[in-house]
Amino acid sequence: MPHAITPDGVKLYYEEAGSGTPILFVHEYCGDWRAWEPQMRFFSRRHRCITYSFRGYPGSDVPPNGDMNGQQHAVDDALHMLDHLKIPKAHIVGLSQGAFATAHFGRCYADRTLSLTLAGVGSGAGLEGHEQFKRDAVTTAALIRKDGMAKYAESLTTNPTRSRFRLKDPRGFDEFTKHLSEHPVVGAANTMENYQGKRPSLYDFEEEWKTLDLPTLIVCGDEDDPCLQPSLYLKQVLPNAGLAMFAKTGHAVNLEEPDAFNRELWNFIVLAEAGQWMPRHPATKDAGLI
Template structure:
């Protein structure tokens, strides 16, 4: 299994296929497995890099909050190790903040932002998420969020999609989740930095994703932005609507 040691963290990654480099950055409580449908689709034409963020999956769990800048530094180290200096970066949820931080500091060819954030989310629900995860485990957290209507009907009614998300949640360490959340909630507001991004950027939301309200900020500040709303789906398009998502990304590339 391929790992890279970066200062104080061990990062798990996989590199599939060959061609122009696509780097996928997963959601909170995700892993490289969050991109299972994208791996298979894109690795036939591109060099696909997927990895576990610090505190997630098979990567190190460190006992302090993981700032977005820490994740961005990890990404830079991984890409330097792989000798990639102009990647196409595809981020989802927390992965979009990491992508934004990276893109405002280093060269990228293109950006794809799925279910995007531009600043830290409302902290109140996350305090409760951390309490549940650290007290009862990650599966309990997923079930809590399902029972409280925080996932789309398209996700929870799709047996395959729901169980893939549940599997990824269960493979995460509650302490890693805790520190990832604490770092996420300290994220800076990137709205004033978005104008620095002059590369072609694709912004994708499911129509049922509550974060789609952020689209206006991106439209106002990124000059080469294309917005695509995938109707009938929520936040986890990678599981809920993989064919639609793959097609939208492929057409952009």
């Protein structure tokens, strides 16, 4: 089994396929390396694709110390994956928790980044409700420790941001929740408490976002309510960002609408590599009624 070893001694499980310009896929809280399978199959036809599990997730080491599961660890682990595979630069594609890590990867390591894709980004990141989100994460971590991952995975069947996925693709949703139920309890609880429960708001970094001119694609389902406003916010502050909104779609957009997601991401990467993903023209920002 292939592993990359981080400087603090954590083994990260990964898989790769294909050859060409690299794409690193960074999964969400409820996912793992398997959550990017529709993208690995599609993009590995022309790209070198890498998917991996965060520390604390299936295949990777589970640090017993919760302080080793913070957001910056996730950001730096993406860098360690590139270093291990001797990749100078890559397209970084993240969903939800992975999109937070991806955004901050671009902020911290722009010189290692070809482009950023931020899908389902922003839950709990707004100025209003951010502190409550962090308190809720600590409470959820305690419930995971008490009741286990199967109970937590079952709770997603009634989660509003996941319900459309369950209705559209019951078989795919069952596989998704089965994979989630297999996550190590210690890793899931530590990540919920120390990543979700301690991460700063995206809005705290506005001045840095304004100077981050990397090609950026933001993807959001229109029924992923917690991510709608943060996605619009990032579109407004990131100078070279585009926003794709998918109708009647929830949070796990890459699994719920894999074909649409792949087409959107493919178009973005082609334009980014051709130098044709252009910043918005200043004259369009104050357009009035014609």
